[in-house]
Amino acid sequence: xxxxxxxxFLRPQVAQELDASRPGWRETGFVxxxxxxxxxxxHVERMLTEERGGLTALDREVIDSIGQRxxxxxxxxxxxxxxxxxxxxxxxxxxxxxxxxxxxxxxMGVLVVWIGFNASALFMAGRFDPYPFIxxxxxxxxxxxxxxxxxxxxxxxxxxxxxxxxxxDYRVNLKAELEIRxxxxxxxxLLIRQWERLAEIQQVQLEIMEEIARPGRSG
Numbered sequence: 001x002x003x004x005x006x007x008x009f010l011r012p013q014v015a016q017e018l019d020a021s022r023p024g025w026r027e028t029g030f031v032x033x034x035x036x037x038x039x040x041x042x043h044v045e046r047m048l049t050e051e052r053g054g055l056t057a058l059d060r061e062v063i064d065s066i067g068q069r070x071x072x073x074x075x076x077x078x079x080x081x082x083x084x085x086x087x088x089x090x091x092x093x094x095x096x097x098x099x100x101x102x103x104x105x106x107x108m109g110v111l112v113v114w115i116g117f118n119a120s121a122l123f124m125a126g127r128f129d130p131y132p133f134i135x136x137x138x139x140x141x142x143x144x145x146x147x148x149x150x151x152x153x154x155x156x157x158x159x160x161x162x163x164x165x166x167x168x169d170y171r172v173n174l175k176a177e178l179e180i181r182x183x184x185x186x187x188x189x190l191l192i193r194q195w196e197r198l199a200e201i202q203q204v205q206l207e208i209m210e211e212i213a214r215p216g217r218s219g
Contacts, residue, residue: 004030011182011189017042041066044178058167062174088157095154098147111136 010018010031017039018031031039044063048055055063084092097103114136118129129135 004032005036010036011185013043013185014039017046040182058171059174062171062178065171065175066178084157088153091150091153092157095150098150 014036015026018035019026021039021042022035041063044066045055045060048059048063052059114129115133117123118127118133118136119131
């Protein structure tokens with residue numbers, strides 16, 4: 001059985017959408033949940049279109065989630081890591097290691113040993129890269145040539161991760177803003193209806209008092 005909502009509980013903005021899409025719906029006194037969700041979606045879509053001049057794919061995704069009553073929060077780290085290939089994971093790990101103090105200290109140690117071994121007079125017979133250390137310059141150039149693309153690949157994926165996180169934050173913030181607006185509209189609608197009922201009650205009380213105070217009334 002479809003869930004039904006009384007007409008008097010609907011906000012005026014949603015009721016106007018139902019008037020446009022389903023004329024005569026007020027005669028039943030109720031509206032089903034599916035029609036109500038469609039009217040809410042149409043109202044939000046119309047409101048955002050008037051404010052922004054158009055809707056993006058993210059905006060439509062948020063609007064759909066409001067009608068379906070689903071959550072939008074997701075773990076972007078897990079979603080992004082699932083899309084990485086083995087080579088991309090290795091590139092990230094190498095980029096992280098290349099920017100750590102472990103790599104810096106180890107690399108400095110290798111340079112000191114290399115230069116000390118090849119510059120010391122004690123190892124004249126075993127030197128393989130005498131001053132000006134041409135082999136060392138070649139090794140450093142090769143390391144720099146490989147490290148630069150790895151860092152660029154890691155930065156590019158970090159940008160994609162930040163973009164995914166920003167999209168997720170945008171969806172969550174937009175839905176929260178729309179839900180807060182809807183709550184404000186509901187509160188305003190309830191307050192207006194409460195004042196209308198109080199006015200009706202006061203009018204009935206005044207009529208009763210006038211009837212009691214009317215002359216010639218029998219005891």
